[in-house]
Amino acid sequence: MIKPLKFALSTWIYAWSMAYLLSFVEYQKKVRSYTYLAMVVMLYENAVISVQAFRGKLSHFNQTELVGGILYSIMGIMIVWLTTATLVLAVRFIAQKKYDISSSFSLSIQLGLVFFVIFSFLGGYMSVINSHQVGGQIGEKGLPVVNWSVLYGDIRVAHFFGIHSLQIIPLFGYLISKKGISSAKLWVWLFAIAYFAFISFTLLQALSGTPFLA
Known part of the structure; x- marks a missing residue:
């Protein structure tokens, strides 16, 4: 269960970090959409990792069973989607005209x-x-x-x-x-x-x- 615990802690740190840092982005409607996406992706990833751990199966790099392979493939697609969305928000933040911070x-x-x-x-x-x-x-x-x-x-x-x-x-x-x-x-x-x-x-x-x- 070490891996599910590590990913749960990492998700917690990621969530609070993003919640704080993205509060400085002007486009809050886009940020809200991003948070919904992040929530779905993180819940799915942690669910797959936890379930596979309880089953005694690999959650990552699983090529030994059909179900595990499908779950891992979907996870990969969702992570790429979330990472691309993060890039879009980063570009929006860089392009801002003014900031409320130094x-x-x-x-x-x-x-x-x-x-x-x-x-x-x-x-x-x-x-x-x-x-x-x-x-x-x-x-x-x-x-x-x-x-x-x-x-x-x-x-x-x-x-x-x-x-x-x-x-x-x-x-x-x-x-x-x-x-x-x-x-x-x-x-x-x-x-x-x-x-x-x-x-x-x-x-x-x-x-x-x-x-x-x-």
Whole structure:
């Protein structure tokens, strides 16, 4: 049941983060439509993961049974739909004429949303190769709780840090904006570039077949 619990916690963090960050978007009718879509997708994903866990079956990369394969395929389509909708809202937010928050904080939200979308599509890549590991089989030795492989490359590492750009970069932007310094936007850019470089490193590491932590 570790996986259902992890996804439930991740969904909770995602929901509260989006509820807060998207409150600054002018197009609230579009935001409302997005929230309905997000609710349906997250409920479906968590339901499939939980049910499959109780059945003792794979929820992801399931090619051993027809039902599991269908459920996983539908999940993938819904996630792509939600990610694309997130991109649309991110573009709308970037294109806004004015903001009710500081320029450094709004920049951090924009970058957080864009990074979130970019690295969300790593989930699609893992679906294409039908694995999150490079160089070995799924289910072997991994780190506690997260279960990232300690034997082979694991794309989930980059995916994890990438989607949590949604929280980490805006949090940095919020804190630096409170300092009242004139170079706050520059600090946001530097932090975002460094964070992007770190995620890219973990991705290249995984693709080379090297574990994040041995």
